[in-house]
Amino acid sequence: MKVITTIIKWIFILLLTLIVGLYVSGYGYLVKAVRIIYMTGHTTAYLEDYKKFDNRFIPKSTDPQPWPLHKNYNSVQPTDSLLSAHNKLRTIAYVIIKNDSIWHEAYYDGFDKDSKTNSFSMAKTVTSALLGKAIQEGKIKSLDQPVGDFFPEFSQGLAAKMTVGDLASMGSGLNWDESYYSPFSVTTRAYFDSGLRETMLKQKVTEEPGQSHKYLSGNTQLLAMVIEKATGTTLSDYMAKKFWQPMGAENDALWQLDEEDGIEKAYCCIASNARDFARFGKLYKNKGNFNGKQILDTAFVEKSIVPRFDDYPDYGYGVWLHTYLGKKIFYLRGHLGQFTIVIPEDDIIIVRLGHVKGLQTDTDEHSNDFYVYVKEAYNMLADDRKN
DSSP, X not given: OHHHHHHHHHHHHHHHHHHHHHHHTTOTHHHXXXXXXXXXXXXXXXXXXXXXXXXXXXXXXXXXXXXXXXXTTTOSOOOHHHXXXXXXXXXXXXXXXXXXXXXXXXXXXXXXXXXXXXXXXXXXXXXXXXXXXXHHTTSSOOTTOBGGGTOGGGSSGGGGGOBHHHHHTTOOOBOOOOOSSOTTSHHHHHHHOSOHHHHHHTOOBOSOTTSSOOOOHHHHHHHHHHHHHHHTSOHHHHHIIIIITTTXXXXXXXXXXXXXXXXXXXXXXXXXXXXXXXXXXHHHHTTTEEXXXXXXXXXXXXXXXXXXXXXXXXXXXXXXXXXXTTEEEEEEEETTTEEEEEEGGGTEEEEEEESOOOOOOXXXXXXXXXXXXXXXXXXXXXXXXXX
């Protein structure tokens, strides 16, 4: 018994020493990461982790605009291939919207149409839309306005060439480390640490801005700080007033913060549901118009959904791009396979939310589950036409 007590004592001392060492060395956020992720049985950020962080409230619309149900709502069962993907990747929501009416929707694992889950990087598209709105209102001059106009930390050398458009299109040249699973990367720090504003202002521009695509969460975070400064309001409040309210969102949402009363993690972390996420798909599909209201400038939307860089056809301004089944597609996507997929040619929006993302390789910018969600939606719609 004495030996066991001694062992426990030394384990406690070692753990305490480790924790103190992490805080002294500037990696104290890893303690929070372990508590939120590993001690809850996860290995990475997860759908409902927003409950473990501070959030800013986004109220539902005072003029809600429910999605109408299609006349053939849920008349066709999911294909075997789609169900297999749902089971393997632990889908919690899959919705097909045809002609602005919900044609099919299914929820799994105890989630329903009102359940909040983390958007992850779909929030990047929302932040880009907020940039478009700020330009439309004259609060930001144009996509070509230098970031240094807002933050003098970026007004010298290569940084002086970096524009807000470079941030939105992932062409900033920042030396951000986009490593999701490295505990010491700035991306991990940004997710779990406080003082995100200070972290961003320490970033350096080490490559020529505006020349090539490099996907960096730091781009969107810095862009959000520009928008906040230009508009004089928080990102959540601006989003609520300019989009959530006029688009008739039916549910309250949350935007995760770096600390209490801090700044939004703009590169990720809007907690909402499939039906309300789909509203941004509809907004972009209809070139900024939502149920007769021109909420976002048409020219900005049109510019957003074509490639910024000739040698990288997969990204515009905050929006992923692809051609599949002969269809031009654009979409929002997040870390665990969150998708809001828009196929304007056929007036289709597909939303998928879940616990796991499909395989992504170095040879394809689009994960293999993306193809399943699109192809099987078309197979289901074809079955509907046969009936």
